[in-house]
Amino acid sequence: MSANTARTINPLTEELIATYDYMSDDEMARAISACHNSFLEWRLRSLEDRAAIIAAIGQALRDAKEEFSALMTQEVGKLIGVSRSEVDLVAAICDYTAANGPNVLADEERSADGATAYVTHAPIGVVYGIQPWNFPAYQAVRYSIASLMAGNGVLLKHAESCTGSGLFLRDLYERAGLPKGLFTVPIISHEQSDKVIENDLVRAVTLTGSDRAGKSVAAKAGALVKKTVLELGSNDAYLVLDDADIDLAVETCVAGRIYNNGQTCVNAKRFIVTEQNHDAFVDAYVEKFRAIQMGDPREEATKLGPLVSKAQRDKLHQQVEDSVEKGARLLVGGEVPERTGWFYPATVLVDVAPGQPAYDDELFGPVASIIRAKDDEDAMRIANDSRYGLGGGIFSRDVDRAREMAAKHFDTGMIFINSFDVASPDLPFGGVKMSGYGREHGPEGLKEFVNVKSIKIAGRGA
Template structure:
């Protein structure tokens, strides 16, 4: 592997920047410096930590345009989506600053002969391995929660957005957090395993594929370190017999194409009952066909490039394999003859088990539409997946939809008559091969703390 990292603009295929990887000695020094910063930070009061996190949220807002433009250059994100991403991250900072001191405050309980105290002590340096699809958000959602808890942060960002990882480091320091408390590592996979094994590292969090999750969880298990994993998914959006079809079509198009379909919690499988199938497919395909790929720096563009040529080609292969096994393309489905990592909005029907479009995660603007016999059959198909991150239900009977979502949908999150990406005060995470642990909603602040019991006589 090269000792240099070069980032490429996926819309133009031009080089963005080149960076040197760190040597093993530099990595060790960086971890030790982060741990030293943690030793001071852990003694800072909850209220003072919250003030720094609130200040970081403001720094994000103050630098929104520059950061959004950087994300567009590195991963092809639509400029408007980049701005929205930073707004979400700033809102996460606001929520964490407002709620962290209360969530992490000592609790008292009655015990025989005295008082029991539960105190949430930080554990040390937390190592995050993060993907490229949301260069700011993926980092902020684990880093801010753990900084609030008093931990130090190491980041191995995806190579595609190396510049974003370094930019975040600079913004944390600009907000007044101690130098080295948030440290970005420019390393390869072999070095990453050594980071996991380092004694100063006390926890590991990964957002990525289920195959990457198995590797990272296995490395952490060897040294008895806790992990939080947010992995892939194949989210099903179910259109029941009594659905509002106009709302369902509009929401499903948004849920499939947001961020060029490169979202773990995107709508990916569309399971439609026989009563609505033909009408849904016709309207949905019309909307998807109208989404022309374009320049991600143009605010009017609705569909930008994928994050790299390799990712685009991998998606195209999944579509080809699905068609070879019986799926049918209603629109899109072919790599365009143009510069850049573009792939058209694509609709597949006749999707069945054994095809990548049914079994696997298609991380790009490709929709798998599946016919169900009735509502019960639709829910069965929705749960017929090794993944369980998110999903959705469209039904005019909200009471029944809530019942189906809470009791029958085997996922960590369910949208009812809408599509949502993430909200700061709601937990985020999945089940089955989509991982374990939760972020947001106060839950992430307690994933890597020592819930310490004090027995006061």
Template sequence: MSMITTINPATETAIQSYDIMSEKEATDRLEACHAAFLEWRELTHQERAPYLVKIGQTLRDNADELAALMTSETGKLLSDGHVEIELCAAICDYTAQNGPEMLADEERKQGLNGKRGVVSYQPLGVIYSIQPWNFPLYQPIRVLAGNLMAGNGCVLKHASICTGSGLRLRELCIEAGLPDDLFQVIVIDHDTSDKLIAHPKVRGVTMTGSDGAGRHVGAVAAKALKKTVLELGSNDAYLVLEDADIETAVKFSVMGRLYNNGQTCVSAKRFIVTDKVYDAFVDAFVTQMKDITMGDPTDKDTQLGPLSSQSQFDTVKEQVDASVAKGARILCGGEEPDRTGAYYPATVLVDLTPGMPAYDDEIFGPVASVIRARDDEDAIRLANESRYGLGGGIFSKDEERALKLARDHFDTGMIRINSFGAADPNMPFGGVKNSGYGREHGGFGMKEFVNVKSIFLS
């Protein structure tokens, strides 16, 4: 039987080894989840809500342990881990508070004869959740919370490097009172995963990951006629318009590029800066990126920890090196530090052109791509040229104009104006183009995997 071993990316030491489950073991967990679902679906939305509140509180009660576990497995800063746990708890609270009303039956009149109609949001069954390593608790929770409220069960295949976090999350959900089999965590390989997608008792598939992985999972699911929600990568553009406040733009650009050690799908990655303010922005941005303290992610003074693995380090290094080989210039960073661990420094690249990884692709690490635009109109054009469209940002002193640009012209799913942030329980989360489809949060995620049932009364 093959195994996986989790590795601390800061120290390069092994943490723990886990057996990979056989197809039968994984299928047995799926069958058990389905059996638990048949009972769970009998509860009302109001009866499900307290379970979510208790899960949120249990996460808060174990925050120190969970943050330390996530840091050891993925290298994220301890402080970022605590923020993540609070976000998870807030999602549980939001779902418990708003779910019963959002998923309640709707009374309608039939349009042709004026008689009574009822729209009911009914659960489907087991939802298969495939999640990445960059937010080991948030990624599973944002799927789990909405689907538990809707009445579904959930089977999680987590990224192998944070196996411990996934298994611990299930233990804590059970400790909080969730029925043992309703949320399953399986440790399997990709072949077994594809077979599970096709299993008749899997009624929907949700995945967060790269666009390449999304194509594969989406195709396997489509072949089995399963609905999917895909939240994929991006190279989000943050636009520094001609009237931007440079201090604000630089502050949130540094934060947006380095949050979670630069490994966030919806972080700022491309900085499209208008010619009028280009030099002022770049000078201040590089100065602050040079001053970033990289080091031990458990140290409270550290601002940038390691990448999540040596493999992730190699990928980022190759993307930067390939961009430089094609003419990009490094203004800071870009040098491999002489130290143990998967550390990559805060890096700023300029003179970027199409065909470079730093221009076209997503760099999942602390590397900023700065692109010069002629003016505001050109900045929006360059932002929309990307094959991705998850998030983005606009820096401008004219908030109403920025809102209009964001609403009418920015071809992306989420836009921050004069700020940076990752997710909010009350606002929808998701993208367009190669960044995937479907939405989570804001009530939208609760309705992705339900049977919207029309009942016509005579």
């Protein structure tokens, strides 16, 4: 395969789906210029006009739901039901943005020193997004729709694994009425990506990926004084406190770990269970994980599909083996199956402790790390003993106390009490520490990539 070619491979069959030639540097520069030129016109459109097109994109996504879902499942191996729910989510993001964007981004009149003043939210230009493969629609939509609503142009460098999904989305946006070139999907290499960041027409960069990739992109953009928003994964902790409903905790934590084949930044990953509940939780959790069968992600009954690539599967298996070598105990799973497809079984590790990948790092696949805590306070200490801080959860019958713990003590960006969730269009999404910075979704996300201008008019007092 040529070094100048991207390719997509079906994780179920290990067969080639399609190949795509990388752009030349000149072609890439022209694509960026075309996006900027489209932005120069788009920025002058009213908020209401932009919202109408974004609403049309939401409807177009619903109309293309089955086709888009099948493509995502083919490219990255996600369960067909999860692909459909992803399309539902991105359509809901469009609905929220169209309904709320004009009000959130409208000029605000204020009184300042007796004069009339306005705060306006102006677009900044071309926003460059570098996105991963695990949610081919959602990762692209969540930043692009907010950026477009704000009046910006958008570039998407999608992961090679889901190149087809990125192009599908581009074509769908344009069918729904978005000006050609305003949402551009350059097919480029990692080396070319740095040149995009360096391009003077690119004003901001957002990345979802590893903390290593985030450091690199932030350093490059920072050297050029360009704004970044980073979402860099996590090893989200779910606390099972002394007064937790164990049945609810087990059921929810199993679903939270294997959602999207375990390949989600906000999957429930570490389960920190107090001493009095630990053994009962482990027994019930292992029983449910042992019953999870791998299968064809296109089949409605399948509960666990393949991982996206052999490299991802092999990395996960190595992390499990390293954890066991350093003291963790394997209770179920942990063996690479002899079959076609990049499958990894539902796996449970206990006796998880600092120094093991299962404790320290992000395990991107269906591997649960169960950690014993002395009591509720120790559970919170362990949850915060991480370089990451994206999401997390608390199981407790005392909801008021759990809310207080979440607000005052849990050092993470999103907390779910007695539940597991991924994202909501109306709530900010993002993390702290090595999980990154900045927010997407909600009013906060709509204002991430705008120039907040202060305009003060002398002689026009209130």
